[in-house]
Amino acid sequence: MSSPHSSVATPQATRLAPPLAGARNYPAQKPAEVYLFGTCVLDLFFPEAGMDAIRLLEREGIRVHFPQGQSCCGQPAYTSGYTDEAREVARAQLALFSHDWPVVVPSGSCAGMFRHHYAELFHDEPATLRQVEALAARTYELAEFLLEVCRIQLDDRGSPIKVALHTSCSARREMGTHVHGRSLLSQLGQVERVDHDHESECCGFGGTFCVRMPDISGAMVRDKTAALAGAGADAVVSADCGCLLNINGAFEKQQQSLRGEHLASFLLRRTGGKSDGVQS
Amino acid sequence: MSAHADTPAIPISFKRRAHDAVHDAQLRKNFRGAMDFLMAKRAAQFPDGDELERLRAFGNRVRARALSKLPDLLQRLEANLTRNGVKVHWAETVDEANAIVHQIVAAHEAKQVIKGKSMVSEEMEMNHYLEGHGVDCLESDMGEFIVQLGNEKPSHIIMPAIHLNAGQVASLFHDKLEVDYTEDVDRLIQIGRETLRRKFFEADIGVSGVNFAIAETGSLLLVENEGNGRMSTTVPPVHIAVTGIEKVVENLRDVVPLLSLLTRSATGQPITTYVNVISGPRKADELDGPQEVHLVLLDNGRSQAFADSELRQTLNCIRCGACMNHCPVYTRIGGHAYGTVYPGPIGKIVTPHMLGLEATRDLPSASSLCGACGEVCPVKIPIPAILRRLREENVRPPAAEPHHMRGQGSKYSRRERYTWKAWRTLNTSPRLYRLFGLAATRLSGLIPADIGPWTEHRSAPKPAARTLHELARDHLGED
Ligand code: SF4
Numbered sequence: 001m002s003s004p005h006s007s008v009a010t011p012q013a014t015r016l017a018p019p020l021a022g023a024r025n026y027p028a029q030k031p032a033e034v035y036l037f038g039t040c041v042l043d044l045f046f047p048e049a050g051m052d053a054i055r056l057l058e059r060e061g062i063r064v065h066f067p068q069g070q071s072c073c074g075q076p077a078y079t080s081g082y083t084d085e086a087r088e089v090a091r092a093q094l095a096l097f098s099h100d101w102p103v104v105v106p107s108g109s110c111a112g113m114f115r116h117h118y119a120e121l122f123h124d125e126p127a128t129l130r131q132v133e134a135l136a137a138r139t140y141e142l143a144e145f146l147l148e149v150c151r152i153q154l155d156d157r158g159s160p161i162k163v164a165l166h167t168s169c170s171a172r173r174e175m176g177t178h179v180h181g182r183s184l185l186s187q188l189g190q191v192e193r194v195d196h197d198h199e200s201e202c203c204g205f206g207g208t209f210c211v212r213m214p215d216i217s218g219a220m221v222r223d224k225t226a227a228l229a230g231a232g233a234d235a236v237v238s239a240d241c242g243c244l245l246n247i248n249g250a251f252e253k254q255q256q257s258l259r260g261e262h263l264a265s266f267l268l269r270r271t272g273g274k275s276d277g278v279q280s
Numbered sequence: 281m282s283a284h285a286d287t288p289a290i291p292i293s294f295k296r297r298a299h300d301a302v303h304d305a306q307l308r309k310n311f312r313g314a315m316d317f318l319m320a321k322r323a324a325q326f327p328d329g330d331e332l333e334r335l336r337a338f339g340n341r342v343r344a345r346a347l348s349k350l351p352d353l354l355q356r357l358e359a360n361l362t363r364n365g366v367k368v369h370w371a372e373t374v375d376e377a378n379a380i381v382h383q384i385v386a387a388h389e390a391k392q393v394i395k396g397k398s399m400v401s402e403e404m405e406m407n408h409y410l411e412g413h414g415v416d417c418l419e420s421d422m423g424e425f426i427v428q429l430g431n432e433k434p435s436h437i438i439m440p441a442i443h444l445n446a447g448q449v450a451s452l453f454h455d456k457l458e459v460d461y462t463e464d465v466d467r468l469i470q471i472g473r474e475t476l477r478r479k480f481f482e483a484d485i486g487v488s489g490v491n492f493a494i495a496e497t498g499s500l501l502l503v504e505n506e507g508n509g510r511m512s513t514t515v516p517p518v519h520i521a522v523t524g525i526e527k528v529v530e531n532l533r534d535v536v537p538l539l540s541l542l543t544r545s546a547t548g549q550p551i552t553t554y555v556n557v558i559s560g561p562r563k564a565d566e567l568d569g570p571q572e573v574h575l576v577l578l579d580n581g582r583s584q585a586f587a588d589s590e591l592r593q594t595l596n597c598i599r600c601g602a603c604m605n606h607c608p609v610y611t612r613i614g615g616h617a618y619g620t621v622y623p624g625p626i627g628k629i630v631t632p633h634m635l636g637l638e639a640t641r642d643l644p645s646a647s648s649l650c651g652a653c654g655e656v657c658p659v660k661i662p663i664p665a666i667l668r669r670l671r672e673e674n675v676r677p678p679a680a681e682p683h684h685m686r687g688q689g690s691k692y693s694r695r696e697r698y699t700w701k702a703w704r705t706l707n708t709s710p711r712l713y714r715l716f717g718l719a720a721t722r723l724s725g726l727i728p729a730d731i732g733p734w735t736e737h738r739s740a741p742k743p744a745a746r747t748l749h750e751l752a753r754d755h756l757g758e759d
Contacts, residue, residue: 015323021333038748040707043717045741047748054755065759066752068714071707077700079649081671085704092708120665169650202608206648213646214733215295219302219612220648221737249738 017167017200020176026148027102033063034145035103037093039110040072041241042262049241049262053106053142056268060150064104067096073113078121079207087121094118094131102149103135106142106264107240108171108178114139116174141171143180143239143263156188157272164196164233166224166247166260168240172200181239181263188270196231198223205246221250229258236260294619294642301613307443311614314442318605321548322656339541340660342534343596350586353495353528354577360498364560366573377578378409381487381520384574385415388518390484396504396512397421398489399437399599400522400578402621403634406487418483420476420508422469429456435615437622438546438601443614476508486512486570490523491598492538493575496531499559500575503543503552510556519570521558525577526586526595538598541658546600581633581686588684590669594629596659601626603653603663609646618643625653629666637674637687644670645691717747 034057038050054064070093078086090113097103105111115136122128146152163185167178185193204210204220211217225247228236236258238244244260251258268274301307326332346353358368371377381404385393393415395401407417407428419428423440427433430452434440441449446463454461459471480486488509492501500521502509513519529535543549562569585591604610604624615623620631620640628643644667653663670685675696678689706712734740752759 015320018329021329036752038752043748044743047744047746047751050748051751051755054752064756066748066756067759068749068753069710070749071710071713074707077703079668079671080700081644081668081673081675082697082700083672085700088704089707169648169652173651173655200652202648202650202652204608204648206650209645209648211733213295213298213609214736215299215302216609216612216646217648218733218737219308220608223612245741246738249734249741252739253735253737 017172019179033101037105039107046241052268053264073110075113103139104145108168108175111141112170112174141177144177147180154187158270160190162192162194162233163235164231166238194231194233197227203243205242225250237263237266239263297617298613301617315611325544325548343659356495364498369576372579374404392483393417393485394483396488396509480511480515483516485518486516487520493528502556505553518572520574522576545602545658585633602656606652606656625663638690641690
């Protein structure tokens with residue numbers, strides 16, 4: 001079907017990822033209690049973001065439970081092809097959420113694991129599958145939960161600032177929660193969101209991909225950091241700690257001053273909340 | 281046995297080629313620009329997201345239905361083609377397919393073959409094979425012509441010469457065709473066409489691919505933009521079409537949505553300039569067309585994919601190339617780095633069936649599973665899920681039953697398996713996990729040994745002073 005390489009038009013490179021097709025139904029009432037699933041990357045590298053998520057939820061009048069038995073959603077093994085190992089880790093998480101409270105996850109990709117991939121892991125265990133489906137139905141990504149279930153109203157107390165939002169591929173393509181991040185930022189009166197070039201493109205993290213294919217992943221994160229830095233933003237926020245680990249590591253290596261922070265920390269700080277979490 | 285300099289004992293690895301490609305600034309620029317252009321063209325064709333989703337779901341159902349009755353449809357296709365006067369040949373391997381083509385060529389004492397674009401002929405390395413038998417093959421698709429002139433392989437399934445910019449094509453034409461150097465794209469096309477025009481009339485045989493083989497009517501549908509496909513299939517006295525067994529659809533009605541999805545997804549065109557429907561050789565009362573039409577149906581590993589309900593979805597593919605256009609990996613390394621006929625996301629999931637997992641061991645890993653491919657695929661092939669599955673097949677013990685794929689376990693490593701088992705133990709035991717979180721060297725021994733690569737492009741990650749588990753316990757109490 002080819003025709004020769006014609007002149008290359010200026011692309012719509014900054015075209016924003018559109019909302020995901022198929023709307024999710026949200027409960028009419030805000031719950032009194034929720035579980036927080038912190039995720040393993042956040043646990044070790046961005047614990048303050050987890051605390052800030054807890055504070056945001058508490059400020060909405062919700063009691064937060066953090067099951068101490070939680071570890072990892074199982075995604076690293078799952079995407080590496082170690083399905084049996086992933087299933088056992090997933091099984092251990094399933095046992096933690098015995099009440100029917102919503103499970104809030106400050107990460108699009110781990111929330112996506114609960115909502116979409118656990119069913120694949122347990123497809124031939126009917127009893128577990130029912131449990132998995134119930135969990136999927138009450139799992140929310142943090143930004144999604146704050147906006148759609150808490151119907152949060154943010155009161156910006158900060159000074160004018162330009163912010164670039166990086167959304168993870170799972171947030172955009174599995175959870176459709178990139179739009180929630182944008183909506184939350186747009187509630188902040190003094191915040192101007194700036195869109196970076198190739199906003200809808202992967203940052204190159206991809207779990208073990210970044211160490212298995214260092215050249216390709218490195219090229220991707222260099223492009224992503226260049227786009228973020230080139231967007232004229234004063235701050236970079238994201239609701240996924242895997243991406244943040246990757247992007248911040250690259251910023252630091254390039255000796256750039258810009259750093260990404262978790263959306264929860266940014267929102268809490270802008271609205272006068274105080275984070276007593278430890279800075280990493 | 282010492283390896284000759286030209287034929288390294290260890291083939292150049294995917295990683296090595298990827299490394300070279302990401303450091304080739306010209307290549308990066310050409311692909312980024314071209315992919316952005318193609319993405320924008322496609323996006324303009326699908327302004328309504330809901331309509332697109334409906335159409336993709338429809339396309340998926342049409343393909344899934346065809347595959348669900350594949351053996352039956354192939355029989356009907358053969359019967360109806362035969363009734364129309366087309367000779368049908370079956371080839372399990374590329375060697376068999378080449379031998380069939382050679383027999384036809386030999387029977388006609390053909391010396392010159394002109395080819396329309398065909399990826400299956402690339403799969404067969406037909407040009408190389410026929411040239412070895414003293415037959416000249418000339419590519420007539422402009423992109424293929426350029427690639428052949430430069431002694432290269434296609435870097436994209438729809439746009440074979442997409443890795444070159446106008447200046448590079450200008451130099452090539454100047455060197456090989458001995459014409460004045462010009463970067464004027466229209467002039468370059470003109471030069472190419474003038475060179476090709478005579479060849480259509482000199483060729484003994486025309487070869488083409490097939491976009492859809494229609495069982496009910498016994499016809500072969502071929503889309504193209506340059507008219508070279510029509511020339512290749514009508515001017516020479518003999519036409520040989522080559523295609524994969526998965527290209528069959530039930531009837532003409534099924535073609536309508538697929539055709540629309542194909543051209544809009546591929547080049548952002550509502551329809552191609554030419555849509556050829558070939559339903560047999562020239563009839564007694566007709567003035568033109570070939571006297572003989574052959575169809576070679578190639579398996580080449582497709583049956584292996586067909587046998588597994590998940591992997592079978594690979595065969596839904598209508599070869600639009602949208603997955604490569606949207607792939608952040610393909611955009612950065614280009615088509616040649618894959619070292620396979622089909623590059624990009626579709627190449628990663630279809631080639632392991634053709635060459636075995638051993639020969640393609642790195643391809644399933646060369647993805648961040650970002651999902652861009654699956655999001656745009658017009659027939660909804662869950663490419664990321666299939667890549668994950670191929671990773672699983674790659675790390676299963678080589679002898680484990682059931683055996684789904686040739687080359688199973690090509691990345692099987694006991695060490696890595698034990699690492700993941702240790703990871704599992706850690707993450708299923710709250711006590712161990714807590715200890716691990718407390719340990720100063722929180723990452724050592726966990727991530728596969730090649731963590732070194734992380735720090736090539738990033739500073740090393742620094743674990744926080746205290747874990748969220750600890751902070752949350754202080755704040756919320758034990759839960
Ligand atoms: S896998 Fe899908 S997107 Fe890729 S070439 Fe095939 S049909 Fe097109």
